Amino acid sequence: MAKTIFITGASSGIGKATARFFQAKGWHVIATMRHPEKETELTGLENVTVLPLDVTSPEQILTTVQKAIALRPIDVVVNNAAFGIVGALEGTTDQDMQRILDTNVLGVIRVTRAFLPHFRERQSGVLISISSEGGFMAYPYFSLYHATKWAVEGWTESMAFELKPFGIQIKTILPGPTQTDFGNAIITAVHPDYEAGFNKFTNGYLMEEMVRKFQPVDLVTAVIYQAATDGKDQLRYLAGAVADSNYDKRMKLGADLFHKELEKAAM
Numbered sequence: 001m002a003k004t005i006f007i008t009g010a011s012s013g014i015g016k017a018t019a020r021f022f023q024a025k026g027w028h029v030i031a032t033m034r035h036p037e038k039e040t041e042l043t044g045l046e047n048v049t050v051l052p053l054d055v056t057s058p059e060q061i062l063t064t065v066q067k068a069i070a071l072r073p074i075d076v077v078v079n080n081a082a083f084g085i086v087g088a089l090e091g092t093t094d095q096d097m098q099r100i101l102d103t104n105v106l107g108v109i110r111v112t113r114a115f116l117p118h119f120r121e122r123q124s125g126v127l128i129s130i131s132s133e134g135g136f137m138a139y140p141y142f143s144l145y146h147a148t149k150w151a152v153e154g155w156t157e158s159m160a161f162e163l164k165p166f167g168i169q170i171k172t173i174l175p176g177p178t179q180t181d182f183g184n185a186i187i188t189a190v191h192p193d194y195e196a197g198f199n200k201f202t203n204g205y206l207m208e209e210m211v212r213k214f215q216p217v218d219l220v221t222a223v224i225y226q227a228a229t230d231g232k233d234q235l236r237y238l239a240g241a242v243a244d245s246n247y248d249k250r251m252k253l254g255a256d257l258f259h260k261e262l263e264k265a266a267m
């Protein structure tokens with residue numbers, strides 16, 4: 001029987017590309033998104049079901065997960081939905097903080113919790129969260145985004161112990177900068193006292209170093225496919241040369257020296 005994958009945030013970027021990739025490999029795909037009424041591409045594909053899901057709604061998580069399980073047994077869940085905030089912390093509002101934690105952290109945790117009875121019953125299942133290289137390192141002016149991705153990493157490590165006795169795997173994917181719509185959805189937090197430093201970072205390092213190295217999205221979906229199918233007891237999957245090289249540097253130099261090196265380059 002063909003396997004089934006459930007994906008959050010499948011309206012664009014990595015989520016949508018993952019839906020296409022698994023469908024092409026013969027999987028059934030349950031692609032969830034905030035506005036399914038706007039979707040035209042995935043709805044036309046065989047074996048793809050599009051369901052509504054805003055991961056900040058605990059009620060909708062329960063309803064949509066129940067609907068999905070009623071359709072078919074689920075083998076893999078990809079927690080992909082997230083967004084970024086860039087700028088100085090003092091330029092952010094309480095609403096920004098609440099929203100990013102609700103989406104990038106609680107969304108992941110609640111969707112996972114909703115699937116656990118199903119996975120325990122089947123004594124199998126793979127839970128994959130799209131984290132980021134920003135889950136093991138930190139760039140300037142992305143503090144809230146990093147807070148969410150580091151949270152997902154720590155939470156995943158702890159959950160792995162808890163789920164192993166039930167035959168359930170939990171993993172993270174750590175992409176470097178990738179060509180998606182991510183930049184368009186970023187909230188920019190503005191504060192006049194931080195403007196000079198922020199502009200230096202965004203006009204210098206962010207532009208030259210990072211934008212130039214944005215990798216194609218299919219490189220990430222191939223790593224997601226590997227994590228979903230390799231059966232390995234492996235927590236983290238780096239996705240792309242930038243994430244690989246940053247991870248290596250951080251491991252070799254140690255966290256503090258790596259931070260100092262990044263400061264020289266980015267500030």
Ligand SMILES: NC(=O)c1ccc[n+]([C@@H]2O[C@H](COP(=O)([O-])OP(=O)(O)OC[C@H]3O[C@@H](n4cnc5c(N)ncnc54)[C@H](OP(=O)(O)O)[C@@H]3O)[C@@H](O)[C@H]2O)c1
Nearest residue numbers: 009011012013014034054055081082132177178180181182
């Ligand atoms: N692009 C990169 O450079 C990069 C690098 C490392 C990690 N990542 C991670 O990759 C994942 C996917 O991002 P992307 O690059 O593909 O960006 P993207 O194209 O902006 O996709 C983000 C998706 O999340 C959805 N989303 C946002 N808030 C949501 C909510 N409350 N409920 C449900 N869906 C929600 C968006 O849906 P709407 O269409 O409704 O807004 C969109 O489908 C994220 O976890 C991101 O942190 C991206």
